[in-house]
Amino acid sequence: MLILHKNNNINGLMDADAIIIGAGACGLMCAVQAGYLGKRVILLEKNAKPGAKILISGGGRCNYTNLFATDEQFISGNRHFIKSAFTQWTVEDTISFFETYGINGKEKTLGQLFPESNNAAAIVAVFTALCEDFGQELICDTVVTDIKILEAGFAVNYAKGTKSHVVKAPKLVMATGGLPIPKMGATDFALRFARKQGLKIVETAPALVxxxxxxxxxxxxxxxxxxxxxxxxxxxxxxxxxxxxxxxxxxxxxxxxxxxxxxxxxxxxxxxxxxxxxxxxxxxxxxxxxxxxxxxxxxxxxxxxxxxxxxxxxxxxxxxxxxxxxxxxxxxxxxxxxxxxxxxxxxGYDKAEVMRGGIDTDELSSKTLECKKIPGLYFGGECVDVTGWLGGYNFQWAWASGFVIAQQL
Ligand SMILES: Cc1cc2nc3c(=O)[nH]c(=O)nc-3n(C[C@H](O)[C@H](O)[C@H](O)COP(=O)(O)OP(=O)(O)OC[C@H]3O[C@@H](n4cnc5c(N)ncnc54)[C@H](O)[C@@H]3O)c2cc1C
Structure with a gap:
């Protein structure tokens, strides 16, 4: 695959067009879509490998979308919030994206689409291969220790092993997911950061539990x-x-x-x-x-x-x-x-599939998922107050929000 980096935003002070925290469903889709647009991102992931929840989803088979997904199968303080994202990235987009990379969908029941191969690892492999092709920098096994909001961007401190590093970018994407399954890397990072910035949070609770x-x-x-x-x-x-x-x-x-x-x-x-x-x-x-x-x-x-x-x-x-x-x-x-x-x-969160609540949608533009109070900061995926039903809806939101944010980087 041909790799074209425009790197429009990268000047002497910036390390990438954007930093994405969390290489799960939303972060990976965002990195790949940014790649198509010639943008270079740095993906910081706490786990040793990306896409941990994708791998265990649907019993290891990954119910990656639902043929009947609309805004009606989601719980949110503002049910209309996801409409724009779902128009920009549709279920058909999800299906054809994966088909392009050899993953054909098979409907199990109630519109739930799984890879024909029943293999969630194939989904993660699509993203890791594309990230590599696009030269996106995936840094795993890392802990983000601090985020500073600069005049024109963000400085993110992270630790890897005994060393600490700082990377800077004009845009920052929070894709750290929800609270379920802490032993798989789930953290309240996005919620804590949002709270510190004075953003509203809708009370969280285990869901699909x-x-x-x-x-x-x-x-x-x-x-x-x-x-x-x-x-x-x-x-x-x-x-x-x-x-x-x-x-x-x-x-x-x-x-x-x-x-x-x-x-x-x-x-x-x-x-x-x-x-x-x-x-x-x-x-x-x-x-x-x-x-x-x-x-x-x-x-x-x-x-x-x-x-x-x-x-x-x-x-x-x-x-x-x-x-x-x-x-x-x-x-x-x-x-x-x-x-x-x-x-x-x-x-509880040990057995829940998703988290209810999260970053209040009032704080975000529904068109871009940019934080209204902090330009250049985006929230996507499960950390946002958008919770889907069981049946592939949550991944559809994660892919859609990752795509929407990538268009802004
Ligand atoms: C057992 C189980 C089965 C599921 N099955 C399905 C299914 O079949 N279909 C479906 O639609 N949904 C399913 N879900 C829900 C789905 O997995 C999530 O909704 C989806 O993964 C959310 O995507 P995300 O990118 O927001 O978060 P995640 O995919 O959770 O990714 C967030 C990433 O951020 C990383 N992270 C967190 N904090 C930090 C930090 N401080 N620094 C660096 N990295 C950090 C995490 O390690 C993680 O890799 C399932 C969930 C579970 C738990």
Whole structure:
């Protein structure tokens, strides 16, 4: 590949056109897109290698976008904020970008696109190869120790081994991600820096995270550990229809991860254990056809035997359907379609896929992602108050924000 460096902004005082802190999804896309534009960047990464979360994403297969991504699958203080970025870099752009480098997408479910090879490493390899081709300087295993805002740019101090260095550039990109999985390099660096600069932060919390159950119901959930049930999980804000997974400490599975992003401690949510069906009508029909049938045998048509047995805690599953009382019918309706869950908490940042909250979008231009109060400073990816649903949405935001920022460097 031909490498053309315009290096327009690099004068005697500057080391690059921009410094990008964080070589994750957003930082890598930003570095590569800057490369296309002939801009030279220095990428500083805390981990020994770039793209750690890309590598583990989607169970090592990387759900790198979603065919149906719009602003509606994102949580943000300003839901309209991402519209401009999503117009500048679309899902089609993501697909064709990776296709150009030999990665064809395969839809698994609900628009979720994975590499045909099921190999997240191939995604990271695209970025590392392009960064090398463009001569972008990727410095790993480094800790940024200080940032100084200069009259016309930024000076970033970083330590590598026992040595400390300083690099200067007219533009600075914060792409340090969110708080999940600290052992993989996650830091609150962007949040701390923003706070120091007096920028507003929307309160952060783990999102797309399993939920824990303690107290009197704990054993009931634990006995079902490993069982999955297709459900509709909802609260007054949102509903998701996917599997839930019982675990020995509570609930996980896609529907639970989704609702967790809309759940706050102390709140109750609802599970419809038989979405799209009417249990009362099903029992009425059974009564007419075979009144002597046990409620458990009706349940066994829809649930695993283990789950049916566990429902004995709440329902008279060993009763014949013909002899169910009105009160019991009401109880069945409530339990099956309006099963209430009050989680004790969540599994925290060690198990969360993303962070909710972050740099307040009010502080940024939606068109450029430049900080309104500090010209030349950009925030992209997960450190911004933009949180996607499960299903490739978060990477779409990371790629899009990386692209948008690169256009400004
Ligand atoms: C287990 C798991 C699975 C996931 N699966 C998917 C999926 O399949 N699809 C999807 O869309 N999303 C998925 N996500 C979410 C997705 O990984 C993130 O939303 C995305 O990586 C965010 O991109 P980013 O560039 O903002 O941050 P990151 O990709 O996290 O990159 C930030 C980088 O900054 C570095 N960094 C942090 N602080 C510093 C510092 N002070 N100095 C230098 N470097 C620093 C970090 O080491 C990291 O490499 C998953 C997340 C997890 C945890």
């Amino acid at each position: 399993p939920l824990t159950i303690t107290g009197k119901d704990e054993d009931w959930y634990a006995q079902l550990s490993g069982n999955s049930v297709y459900c509709k999980v909802s609260n007054e804000r949102i509903a998701f229809e996917e599997n839930i997974l019982f675990t020995h400490w509570g609930l996980s599975g896609p529907a639970i991860l989704q609702i967790s992003s809309y759940w706050k401690r102390g709140e109750v949510f609802n599970i419809d254990l038989l979405p799209g069906q009417n249990i009362t009508a099903l029992i009425e029909t059974e009564r007419k056809q075979n009144g002597k049938a046990l409620l458990s045998s009706l349940f066994n048509r829809y649930y695993a035997r283990k789950f049916t047995e566990a429902m004995a805690k709440y329902l008279p599953i060993d009763k014949q359907v013909a002899s169910l009382t009105k009160a019991e019918m009401e109880q069945i309706e409530q339990t099956i379609h309006w099963f209430k869950v009050k989680p004790a908490g969540d599994k």
